[in-house]
Amino acid sequence: MCGGCGERAAHDWARPFLAGLPARMAVAAALARLAPGPAPRVTARAGGWLVSAPTGRQTACTGLVELVAASRPWLRAPGPFDPGHASGRLMVPPPDNRRGVFVRVAAGFPEQTRLSEQPGFSEQPGFSEQPGFPEQTRFSEHAELPERVAQVVLVPDAAAARRAVVMLAGPRWSARTFLAGLSGVGQPWAAEPAEVGAGTEEQAADLLVWAEHARQSGAFDDNPVVLRGPLSQCRRLDVELRTGQVVRARALPAAAAAHR
Numbered sequence: 001m002c003g004g005c006g007e008r009a010a011h012d013w014a015r016p017f018l019a020g021l022p023a024r025m026a027v028a029a030a031l032a033r034l035a036p037g038p039a040p041r042v043t044a045r046a047g048g049w050l051v052s053a054p055t056g057r058q059t060a061c062t063g064l065v066e067l068v069a070a071s072r073p074w075l076r077a078p079g080p081f082d083p084g085h086a087s088g089r090l091m092v093p094p095p096d097n098r099r100g101v102f103v104r105v106a107a108g109f110p111e112q113t114r115l116s117e118q119p120g121f122s123e124q125p126g127f128s129e130q131p132g133f134p135e136q137t138r139f140s141e142h143a144e145l146p147e148r149v150a151q152v153v154l155v156p157d158a159a160a161a162r163r164a165v166v167m168l169a170g171p172r173w174s175a176r177t178f179l180a181g182l183s184g185v186g187q188p189w190a191a192e193p194a195e196v197g198a199g200t201e202e203q204a205a206d207l208l209v210w211a212e213h214a215r216q217s218g219a220f221d222d223n224p225v226v227l228r229g230p231l232s233q234c235r236r237l238d239v240e241l242r243t244g245q246v247v248r249a250r251a252l253p254a255a256a257a258a259h260r
Contacts, residue, residue, distance in 0.1 A: 048063065203229060
């Protein structure tokens, strides 16, 4: 259920940032900038948007993923992010209580087809006790919850690591976890993400719309990126995309984000 409007809707990674009508209006304006020539009219409303195509067909969308998918036939091919537009601010979501998960390759470690089968991997927040892997990475190095410790998922090879990352980004796990780190994989999709940033709070909606359009176009299948930018004076955007998935989407305190 969406806390900003009370409706039940499909899983959408950007929903916490779009709970208010002003944020949805900013997204509609940002989307219009990506559509040259005849384009659908996007109207923000309670619970989402209404996309009215030039043919007269209308599509109701409850999330950014649905909205971009419905509008893509009229959008220009995604290029680099243009910081010259400022369509408006996003909603600042509440503090993130999910826990970070590190995916690490350990040759010879048996792959588990479900994360819940990982030895020591709990579906509840807390500590991880991985057999043969005593190291624990302090959550304070990566997020705003210094009392928490990130859990570790061990996989035997790069292919299994990719499957684990995709699984973590799915609706079952993304509500409770996010990808905090990845190691032991030398392939492009696992590289350090390139940073794409918005310079002002008013550019945040443009950045999210651009990212989702590029994601649906396959731009981040093998080229990971991380989105940064101010949401308010105290909070900053922290979104990572890799393997074609949004593996982390949250707001960090400005001081914590500056050290990432």
